[in-house]
Amino acid sequence: MEEEKYIEELVGKRNPFRVPEGYFEGFTAQLMEQLPEKSKPRAKSVWLRPWFYAAACACVLLVSATVWFSLPEKELQQAPMAVVDQQHPQEQEDAIEEAADYMMLDNYDIYAYMSEN
Amino acid sequence: MDKAEFEQIVRQYSEPLYWQIRRMVLSHEDANDILQNTFMKAWNRMDDFHGESKISTWLSRIALNESVDFLRHNKRQINAIDDGMSVADTLMADPYFDGSEIEARLQQAIASLPEVQRTVFQLRYYDDMKYSDMSKLLNTSEGALKASYHIAVKKISEFFKSHD
Numbered sequence: 001m002e003e004e005k006y007i008e009e010l011v012g013k014r015n016p017f018r019v020p021e022g023y024f025e026g027f028t029a030q031l032m033e034q035l036p037e038k039s040k041p042r043a044k045s046v047w048l049r050p051w052f053y054a055a056a057c058a059c060v061l062l063v064s065a066t067v068w069f070s071l072p073e074k075e076l077q078q079a080p081m082a083v084v085d086q087q088h089p090q091e092q093e094d095a096i097e098e099a100a101d102y103m104m105l106d107n108y109d110i111y112a113y114m115s116e117n
Numbered sequence: 118m119d120k121a122e123f124e125q126i127v128r129q130y131s132e133p134l135y136w137q138i139r140r141m142v143l144s145h146e147d148a149n150d151i152l153q154n155t156f157m158k159a160w161n162r163m164d165d166f167h168g169e170s171k172i173s174t175w176l177s178r179i180a181l182n183e184s185v186d187f188l189r190h191n192k193r194q195i196n197a198i199d200d201g202m203s204v205a206d207t208l209m210a211d212p213y214f215d216g217s218e219i220e221a222r223l224q225q226a227i228a229s230l231p232e233v234q235r236t237v238f239q240l241r242y243y244d245d246m247k248y249s250d251m252s253k254l255l256n257t258s259e260g261a262l263k264a265s266y267h268i269a270v271k272k273i274s275e276f277f278k279s280h281d
Contacts, residue, residue: 001267003274004242010277011223013243016208016216017139023149024135028127031156035120038160 118163127156130173134180140239141184143204143224145213151187155180174254181254185232204228226276227269233257234269241266 134155139148158179159166166175204225208214214221227235236255240246248259255262 001270003270006274007223007242007270007277011219014216014220015136015243016214016220016224017136017143017145018213018215019135019145020213024132027131027135027152028124031127031131031153032120032124034153035123035157035160038120038163 123160123163126159126172126176130176131156133173134176137177137239137244138180138184140227140243141181141235142187143208143228144211147187151180151183155183158183170253174250177254181236185236188232222277222280223273226273229276230269230272234265234272237262237265238269238273 131152135148135152138151138155139145142148142151155176159176162179166172170178202210205218205221208216208221208224209218216224227238230238233255237251240251240254241248246254248262251257251262252259
């Protein structure tokens with residue numbers, strides 16, 4: 001590239017920057033002094049997981065049962081699976097939200113749990 | 118990774134990283150701060166490094182990101198006139214710059230480039246970095262990097278021709 005040659009011939013590629021004497025020699029030691037101890041890795045709450053599953057299942061069952069028993073009688077006479085299928089998606093989402101609230105989980109906890117898996 | 122291993126990495130890479138940073142930010146004090154921040158971040162993120170790239174590439178990436186962040190936060194001071202002194206004037210007055218006036222003017226021309234062109238120019242012109250390596254470092258296509266370098270060189274060449 002002609003322009004690149006022009007710059008090289010005009011200025012060159014010399015490093016015009018300097019450092020204080022002994023800078024690099026002292027840098028490593030200075031940095032290591034300031035380096036914090038590695039924080040202990042967040043203990044995975046593995047022992048909590050069975051309880052999490054149990055609590056999640058219990059809450060979902062509780063909410064489902066509540067919804068089931070509050071359905072009008074004529075809907076109950078239809079096949080149970082049909083009732084679930086016809087259940088409005090918004091109600092299912094509400095049920096999950098209610099379960100999450102009951103377990104006092106926020107979105108961060110749910111995402112953190114999912115990412116650990 | 119324990120501290121002893123990390124110390125070896127610092128010893129091995131501090132100088133090349135320093136020069137990458139210094140050419141971006143110009144001042145020794147700023148470069149020193151950014152270099153320390155780079156290694157602090159690397160230490161804290163060591164568990165996230167799984168060997169997807171060379172460790173030198175990973176460290177360079179952190180260093181360049183820190184440098185670009187610094188430049189964005191200090192745009193007014195670095196890029197143009199600061200208290201009536203140009204970048205070239207400021208460098209000529211800097212005890213840790215022993216270049217000629219024309220070398221100072223080159224730094225001024227480089228400092229006026231947008232960050233990407235500035236980074237690409239520094240890596241190619243001073244480090245002779247291959248575009249394939251630069252592509253891995255900056256996560257940009259080789260074609261885009263070549264275009265960036267070409268534009269940067271044109272601008273710098275025009276800067277000198279217009280200031281002659």
